[in-house]
Amino acid sequence: MSGKLTRQFLIYGAVCLCILLVPVVVDDAFLLNKYARYLVFGMLAIALSLSWGYAGILNLGQATTFGIGSYCMAMFLKLKTVPVHTGSEGLPDFMVWNNVTELPWIWVPFQSTTFSLLAGILLPALFAALLGWFIFGGRIAGVYAAIITLAVMVVANLIIIDQQSYTGGFNGITDLAEFSFLGIDFDAYSASTYYLVAASLTVTLFLALAVSRSKTGLILQAVRDQEERVRFFGYDVALYKTFVFALSAGIAGLAGMLYTIVMEFASPTFLGVPLSLSIVIWVAVGGRQSLIGAMLGAILVTGVQGALSESEAFLETWTLIMGGLFVLIVLLMPKGLAGAIEALVRRLPQAGNGRSARHTEPDHRPETHPNLGGTQ
């Protein structure tokens, strides 16, 4: 077990090191910006892998908390813009166009750097905790919970578009100031921003790994496989689920903040169904029960997408290909690429440490036994 853990740490560390070293090789600011975007998506994939792969909570609205984080950062940076871009009395330009006369109360705290940075992580987490309390406290699970997360996102998206004078509506919040923190300027097209994103990704990945390896992580996996039994053991299942749901939301919020820095705007599309679907696809492709698999899945898929979308014809059919690929993966490879690789390694006869390989966990297929209880 400990040997396996060391190996896992080594693999995770090596991947993160490779990611951190990219700017040494790549000198193109445009490319770095693009790669930073992929890394942000990697963080989103980690967030979903935690809740879906480890706790069995399929969050179809992961983009909700991502969007909240990104709007927090955008509001903060908008208030930092030089007066040229803002209207009279320091009001953001779109508010002036919408005849808003003073800064709305929800915007006021975002004048503070500390508040904004904390809010980008804590607001999504609190939001998720509240939602989780209602969903999991009511013992809503499985498909039900999944659709509620989707419904919440659709409505959040509608509200942001509707409340134009406070949120910039359909156009989102644009013309942002450059993010600078502790004396460092994070220009979207610079190595410093890339390092910021890559470092956040590394911290997130190891934090997620630590959680998944902790006792809490084990209980969560038990909840995923047999929720009733864990409840009979006396664990407060709803509390554990709410915790991981909020943690996942906090990570998504952080990713959202970074995305605003990288993209230099925030838009209602960040809370959109297409993005949420993409997150689920990345994680499914990479392997939901592997944090690093999910992360690399995101980077791989968005990377391929980025390369293909250079040509007009592919851009049109990309969504179609993605949908088809997704259906095939769900049908044939429920554990994604990481699962396939793991199975391949396990099948290698006695290669390397064959002993520990034989002790790896059996396939979890909890739902395959005949359903005699009549539930579900």
Added chain:
Amino acid sequence: MDFVVSQILTGLSLSSILLLVALGLAIIYGVTGVINLAHGEFVMLGAYGAWLLQTQFGWNVLASLFVIFLAIALLGWLLEATVIRHLYDRPLDTILATWGLGVMIQQIVRLTAGGELRYVQMPPGLSGSVDILGATDSAYRLFVLGVALGLFALTWSIYRYTTFGLKLRAITQNRAIASSFGINSGQAYRATFAYGAGIAGLAGALISPLKSVSPEMGTTYVVDAFMVVVLGGVQSLMGTLASSAVLGEASGLLAYFSNDTIAKALVLVAIVIIIRFRPQGLFAPRVRA
């Protein structure tokens, strides 16, 4: 008085659309346990079907209803046979697979019919308005209400009074034991899925003269329909009927005092709070744990 009547009529019109869209979803979920996220796309395809038949062949909506029902039901049958039937043991994965299928359908429509908004004309005989207790309402909206109720009654009767319905109820209660009594549950599932899809198509065609038709229109409908099913309680057709009525009237009333978006948000918040305390839904008669 006029205000009350017209407000009730507005709510009823919303309710009838909700009922139409939710009925197919409710049947499929109730019987097979599959949340069909491609349901909205079936609705969208139905609307495009009405548009296509109207612009190409000059059919009016009423004439095209039956053809659209058959076409979308056939599509549902095919999708069940190729994809869904492999996933009955993995309920979460059915969401994913149907979501993927929905995205593909949406993109295919966008690539073939174009992304712009389309409009379908009302059938000429029903484009007028009718006076009811001092308030006026569009004849077509009343017609849609009638069709929704009719379809519901038909579905209810099939479920309640036919041999096929009896088999469905047996499978819903316990698939394994029903199978051991010789009921072909695979076949029943496929028929259910096709029927649910067909109704979704029908709903889309009926809605098309009232709303603009676009490839993205399905997403909001599937969310609305799901809220109806959640509030009404799973496996309860009467619950679906009741919650469509409640949600439609509530949305109509809230929208009168604010706007559609705020109304939708408030309804969602209410539903999330309700399921915390009544997870089985408002109208579910009893729960088997």
